[in-house]
């Protein structure tokens with residue numbers, strides 16, 4: 539488990555003005571990391587990921603059994619920051635029936651014909667389950683803030699500040715509604731440096747098996763790096779709340795990002811202090827009766843298994 543003192547520094551303080559330059563992209567270069575000893579960091583991070591996976595599997599089982607809450611995990615980042623890999627590694631130990639991942643692309647004509655939150659509402663996790671949004675309603679204040687021409691039909695050609703403020707307000711109200719109705723909302727911005735993105739794009743170009751991941755559009759969006767960072771700063775400043783906090787996760791080292799995200803998710807679910815449902819006296823009596831019946835059968839060794847049901 540990572541001490542809360544450490545994970546808390548990645549949370550965006552509600553109401554604060556975010557300056558992304560003040561958040562590390564490479565945690566191994568920070569003072570905390572130096573104190574830990576560089577050689578140990580990767581090993582320790584992988585241990586934490588492993589432990590967190592086991593804790594997460596148990597926490598999800600309890601989440602499902604108690605049936606009082608759901609969990610919504612929101613992932614946003616620049617291209618190649620490792621959203622897919624983080625989701626895959628963190629969730630790999632969890633019962634697939636207990637979680638669902640949605641990846642949101644450019645909206646369809648039908649989606650554009652509704653309010654901007656519509657398609658996300660339809661994909662929310664039901665009680666007992668973990669829902670992951672790989673991109674989310676935050677795209678509607680990020681990519682389209684950088685490219686207002688992509689807002690879709692019926693939207694202003696030159697949206698002013700008020701337009702964005704209203705969207706942040708809608709998002710805050712939406713998340714308030716979710717929290718009040720038993721959804722734990724956690725948001726992760728995987729914070730990548732521009733140079734690390736360059737290296738990862740080059741990796742994709744140099745490896746034929748990764749060519750499919752590369753798109754010309756990725757390079758075009760890289761040209762808008764500063765605009766995206768500003769849009770992220772605005773969104774994170776306006777929408778980090780106690781009930782739905784943003785975490786700025788240093789993403790230049792994948793093993794660090796994965797360990798942090800895993801630990802933060804499972805710690806937050808454990809903090810819900812969920813309990814298995816209490817069984818009624820009638821049900822306890824039925825359980826005892828069933829146990830007695832089954833134990834009696836297993837003691838009756840002479841009876842062949844295929845005759846059991848017909849002669850019982």
Ligand code: AMP
Nearest residue numbers: 641642643644645673677678681682688
């Ligand atoms: P990828 O996740 O790499 O497959 O890319 C999905 C693309 O869809 C990204 O370029 C996103 O910016 C874009 N996208 C996702 N949501 C929206 C949205 N609400 N409006 C416009 N573009 C979006």
Ligand code: MG
Nearest residue numbers: 617751753756
């Ligand atoms: Mg992409």
